[in-house]
Amino acid sequence: MILKEALKEVAIAAKSPALGKNRFVGMRNLGVALGRISEIMNKMLGNYEKVHEVAPSYDFDKNTPGNGYRSFLLLIDKASKQCQDLSRNATESKVNYTALTREANEWIVIFEALETCLDHLNQLIEWNEPRCLFATDPQHSARDLLTRIEEVNQLGFYGIHQGYQFSQSMRHYLKFVSAGMAAYSDIYFGTSAEDHRAVQLPRFLAKCAYYLVNHKRRRNKVVSLSRHASVEFIQSFWFLAETDIYFRILSLSAARLPVLAELFIPPVAVKIGQVTVSPGTSHGAPHTIHTRFMSSVWREGMIGSGKQKGPLEPPSPVLMFQCHGGGFIAQSSKSHAAYLRRWTKDIGVPMIAVDYSLAPTYPYPRALEEVVHAYAWCIENKTLLGWTGEKVIFVGDSAGGNLLVAATLKCIQIGLPLPSGLFLAYTPFLLQFVPSPSRLLCLTDPLLPFGFMMKCLQSYAATNKKENLVLNNIQSKSLLYSLWTTASDMISFIFAKQRGGKEGIVNHKGTWLSDHSPSEEFQEFDVPADPYISPYLANADDLSRFPKTVLVSSESDPCLDDTVMFGKRLKEQNVPIDLVIFDDLPHGFLNFGASPEANEAIRVCGDKIRDLCNSK
Numbered sequence: 001m002i003l004k005e006a007l008k009e010v011a012i013a014a015k016s017p018a019l020g021k022n023r024f025v026g027m028r029n030l031g032v033a034l035g036r037i038s039e040i041m042n043k044m045l046g047n048y049e050k051v052h053e054v055a056p057s058y059d060f061d062k063n064t065p066g067n068g069y070r071s072f073l074l075l076i077d078k079a080s081k082q083c084q085d086l087s088r089n090a091t092e093s094k095v096n097y098t099a100l101t102r103e104a105n106e107w108i109v110i111f112e113a114l115e116t117c118l119d120h121l122n123q124l125i126e127w128n129e130p131r132c133l134f135a136t137d138p139q140h141s142a143r144d145l146l147t148r149i150e151e152v153n154q155l156g157f158y159g160i161h162q163g164y165q166f167s168q169s170m171r172h173y174l175k176f177v178s179a180g181m182a183a184y185s186d187i188y189f190g191t192s193a194e195d196h197r198a199v200q201l202p203r204f205l206a207k208c209a210y211y212l213v214n215h216k217r218r219r220n221k222v223v224s225l226s227r228h229a230s231v232e233f234i235q236s237f238w239f240l241a242e243t244d245i246y247f248r249i250l251s252l253s254a255a256r257l258p259v260l261a262e263l264f265i266p267p268v269a270v271k272i273g274q275v276t277v278s279p280g281t282s283h284g285a286p287h288t289i290h291t292r293f294m295s296s297v298w299r300e301g302m303i304g305s306g307k308q309k310g311p312l313e314p315p316s317p318v319l320m321f322q323c324h325g326g327g328f329i330a331q332s333s334k335s336h337a338a339y340l341r342r343w344t345k346d347i348g349v350p351m352i353a354v355d356y357s358l359a360p361t362y363p364y365p366r367a368l369e370e371v372v373h374a375y376a377w378c379i380e381n382k383t384l385l386g387w388t389g390e391k392v393i394f395v396g397d398s399a400g401g402n403l404l405v406a407a408t409l410k411c412i413q414i415g416l417p418l419p420s421g422l423f424l425a426y427t428p429f430l431l432q433f434v435p436s437p438s439r440l441l442c443l444t445d446p447l448l449p450f451g452f453m454m455k456c457l458q459s460y461a462a463t464n465k466k467e468n469l470v471l472n473n474i475q476s477k478s479l480l481y482s483l484w485t486t487a488s489d490m491i492s493f494i495f496a497k498q499r500g501g502k503e504g505i506v507n508h509k510g511t512w513l514s515d516h517s518p519s520e521e522f523q524e525f526d527v528p529a530d531p532y533i534s535p536y537l538a539n540a541d542d543l544s545r546f547p548k549t550v551l552v553s554s555e556s557d558p559c560l561d562d563t564v565m566f567g568k569r570l571k572e573q574n575v576p577i578d579l580v581i582f583d584d585l586p587h588g589f590l591n592f593g594a595s596p597e598a599n600e601a602i603r604v605c606g607d608k609i610r611d612l613c614n615s616k
Contacts, residue, residue, distance in 0.1 A: 003041060003048050006080035006087075011038040013087035027097050030090055033104035037083055040111040047118040048076060050125075057131055060564050060571075066553070066581035067133055068437025068561045072121055075444065075556075076114050078165050083107050102160070109156030113443070116152050121437055133436045133561040149440065149450065154226070157444040158219035165444065165556050167584040169595040174446045174586065175212065182221035183207030184237055185229075226449030231329060231360060231459045234452050238330035241591070250338040253593075255345040259295035261304065263352070264288045270376040275415045277376035280369030283362050289370050292333040294341060295350035299386030302350075317390040318613045320344070320351035321378060321419070323371060325398025325426075325588065327448075327456035328359045336397075339590050343395075343606045349613050350386050351395070352378060356403065360459035364533055367460075371407045376416060391420040393612050397590055398559070399456075401427030405535040405566075412542050421612030425552040425605065426559045426587050429566040430536040431461050432527050438560040448558055448587045461533045462525035536566050544573035548615060550608045551577065554585040554601075578608065 014034035055069035086103060089095055127135045158178060163171035183204055211218040225233070240246065267279040267286035279286035298305050300312045320343070324336045333340065333353035344351045354374045356367040375392075382389040396404040401424035411418050442450035531538040549570055553563040560581070567579045582589070582601045590605070592598040 002077040003080045006084040007038055007041040009084050010034050010087045013090050014038055016091055030097050030101045030104060033101055033108060034087055036108050037111055040115055044115050044118055047122050051121050054125060058133055060567050060579050064579050066555055067564050069121060071438055071441060071555050071560060072117060075165050079110055082164060106156055106159050106161050109153060110161060113152050113156055117440055124437060133565050135435050152443050154223050154443050155219050158222045160215045166586055167597040169597060173592055173595060178222050178446050179208045179211035179218055181225060181237055182211040182218050185225055188233060188236060226451045231455045234455055235330045238326060241331060241335035247334055254338045255341040257294050257296055257341055257345060258298060261293045263291045263293050265291060265374055265377045270380050272376050272379050272416060277373050279373050280366050282366045282369060289374050290355040292353045294344045295386060296345045296348050301383040302386035303384045315386050315388045316350055317388050318349045319385060319387040319392045320349055320395050321375060321392050322351055322353040323396040323400030323403050325400050328399045328460035329456055338593055339602050343609060346606050347610045347613060352385060364461045367403055368406050368532055371403050372410050375407060393421045394419040395423045395609060397425040398427060401425060406532045409531060409535060409538055409542055412545055419547055421547050422549040423609050423612060425590060426557045428559050429562040430534045431457055432534055436561040439558050441556060441558045445558055445587060458525050461527045463528060540573055543570055546570055546575045548576040548612060550612060551579045552605060554582040554589060557587045559587060
């Protein structure tokens with residue numbers, strides 16, 4: 001065990017004469033810090049061994065090791081290995097003992113948090129049924145564990161060792177994301193509407209640089225935001241990935257495609273055989289659905305093909321139907337276009353990506369209604385898509401994957417043609433306030449922290465326990481547009497584009513900061529046990545009709561346990577399953593193609609989708 005090996009070396013280094021009895025204060029302080037680390041390691045050892053013993057029993061199968069218990073052991077192993085290396089450096093003659101002591105003190109905070117998490121993991125093992133990763137003991141509520149989780153000191157995971165569990169290239173990106181979040185929050189909450197937007201980009205970049213260098217300020221800011229930021233701030237920050245400048249930068253390396261079009265699906269009922277599919281009407285009048293269509297070649301009948309002078313390819317027997325992630329509250333196909341264009345080119349199959357309506361303006365079931373309606377429209381208008389209508393592969397990540405599984409269930413219910421395959425990346429399949437080992441990884445995740453996940457869940461599917469009403473704090477499109485403008489204008493002004501709406505960044509100055517912790521808000525809201533919200537709850541007969549499914553996650557993904565458990569449910573119904581768990585990558589890795597490891601994962605995912613397209 002790496003923990004046991006590291007414990008020996010750290011303890012020896014802490015007691016070495018070079019540190020313990022040295023006349024230099026810096027060296028003695030380092031010895032004290034290493035001593036504290038070895039003390040925590042020793043206390044953790046018993047619980048570590050208990051979790052290590054049972055973790056393999058929760059895997060999907062013997063050939064696919066991976067679950068939240070293993071992930072936390074890996075977190076501990078990677079931290080132990082780095083402390084092992086630090087203890088070796090401490091005994092060398094020419095080292096910066098002040099810097100090493102600072103690193104060691106940061107590791108103390110991390111190990112104290114990991115020790116607390118290990119206690120919670122052992123509690124989960126007692127609560128859970130054998131081989132079930134979700135807490136199911138009715139005598140214990142999710143609120144019990146959520147309250148305990150908030151006692152975990154998260155600061156160490158966002159300091160100088162932030163992202164230590166990921167690949168080296170990912171660490172750099174994630175630190176920049178955290179610095180950007182901290183810098184953006186300063187501007188979001190502190191800029192008056194009278195300030196001219198032309199001064200915002202230099203200020204934003206300066207603040208990013210400040211937070212990159214000052215890790216203590218960065219970690220304090222990010223942890224505070226992860227606990228108390230409102231859904232409006234989260235939405236606005238995530239919408240930065242939709243700005244023109246970000247899109248143009250991504251387009252520089254994105255695959256070139258001859259067919260790139262924006263299609264608008266009208267809010268008109270579609271009839272497929274005996275089935276009539278109406279447009280989405282929940283929480284507001286139906287409206288046009290925006291989609292992004294792409295193809296690597298021009299095909300017969302395809303929209304716009306009449307203007308092409310060269311020969312046309314025959315219609316494709318396969319169509320990829322894609323839904324994006326973004327926690328049900330943010331983003332669109334625009335911010336996912338880089339890897340979608342790559343897959344379209346590499347696989348040689350046309351793709352249509354659906355931009356469904358977002359919560360909290362349009363909570364459940366509006367997005368699902370629009371996805372099913374868009375799918376029916378594609379079937380009716382297959383010729384315009386250069387498609388024979390023979391096969392369709394559903395492709396989704398995160399929230400988009402959830403919607404596509406729900407859409408598959410809806411197709412079973414109403415009698416629409418089923419997809420021929422499903423590709424689902426880091427998808428949440430159980431949208432309930434139910435703890436699991438991998439969901440505790442939110443405490444360490446810079447992209448999907450615990451508070452953000454709770455806000456997304458509340459915005460999309462939560463109901464008020466007292467009034468039994470769907471949570472919907474934003475009532476109009478105009479406010480959602482102002483959120484978009486806030487995020488977009490801060491960056492896109494460098495192109496000197498004049499947008500409608502307010503000039504500059506709206507003055508928020510604390511207006512949309514939540515005064516409650518996630519567990520306090522949990523007391524007021526609940527999520528219905530609805531299989532269209534939580535496909536994990538679907539009945540066995542419906543799941544048995546699912547096509548071949550590819551499930552993708554990573555060992556550090558908070559949705560890993562969802563992936564493993566849903567895969568088990570499909571496997572029980574003899575549905576062909578291919579489950580892939582990547583190393584060293586975070587939730588949302590498909591959007592980080594500049595990282596060599598993420599880039600390779602995107603290639604592997606493309607190969608999996610191609611196999612689905614070619615399967616009979």
